[in-house]
Amino acid sequence: MPLKQPFNQRALSLLLATLLLASCTSTQTDWPTEAAERAFFIRAYSDDERNQQFQSRDEYLGWVRNFYTGTLVYSTGWLDIQSQLLDGANGDEQVELRDQLNELGAVIGAEWAKENELRLINNRMLAVWGSVLQLADLEGKREESIDVIAVDVKGLFQGTVNNQDIVESRYSRLLGLEFFGGF
Numbered sequence: 001m002p003l004k005q006p007f008n009q010r011a012l013s014l015l016l017a018t019l020l021l022a023s024c025t026s027t028q029t030d031w032p033t034e035a036a037e038r039a040f041f042i043r044a045y046s047d048d049e050r051n052q053q054f055q056s057r058d059e060y061l062g063w064v065r066n067f068y069t070g071t072l073v074y075s076t077g078w079l080d081i082q083s084q085l086l087d088g089a090n091g092d093e094q095v096e097l098r099d100q101l102n103e104l105g106a107v108i109g110a111e112w113a114k115e116n117e118l119r120l121i122n123n124r125m126l127a128v129w130g131s132v133l134q135l136a137d138l139e140g141k142r143e144e145s146i147d148v149i150a151v152d153v154k155g156l157f158q159g160t161v162n163n164q165d166i167v168e169s170r171y172s173r174l175l176g177l178e179f180f181g182g183f
Helices: 007-021 038-047 059-070 078-087 092-111 123-138 140-160 168-173
Strands: none
Touching: 038 059, 038 092, 059 078, 059 092, 059 123, 059 168, 078 123, 092 123, 123 140, 123 168, 140 168
16 A cells, blocks of 8 residues: 655645646747747757757757746846846947847857757856856946957857856956956
């Protein structure tokens, strides 16, 4: 005769199963409105036959969505950072800044969402770039920081920048940013 789980364990199991199912919902219905077009990422997925061997299209699109909106582990997504940068900009600057951030976010998100072993952009790099953008915003270097990050992303794809190059000291040197208040 099987033993019954205590109520609290059953409730916890049900809650965890519900959360897991919720994280697997269709990416069609809950695509972030401020994110790049879903079709852009579908093309990116379709163009990468190697990644298709390891990841379904829905998994990939789910990770793209997570890039934009954040996750349970790291709640700040690209849209949060973008919103912060746009809030500090005036009208004309805001339009240009939005275009730059949309383009950069699409390129970064399309790569980061791939299977871990295949992607050139990892979580550590996202954290560094997020810190750079937020600090640059405080120091009035929004556009300059976006340009430097865009050049580095392009360099990653071309092989002229290495994963290990993406560190805060690089951006401190390139942008004159001071991380951790000089500590």
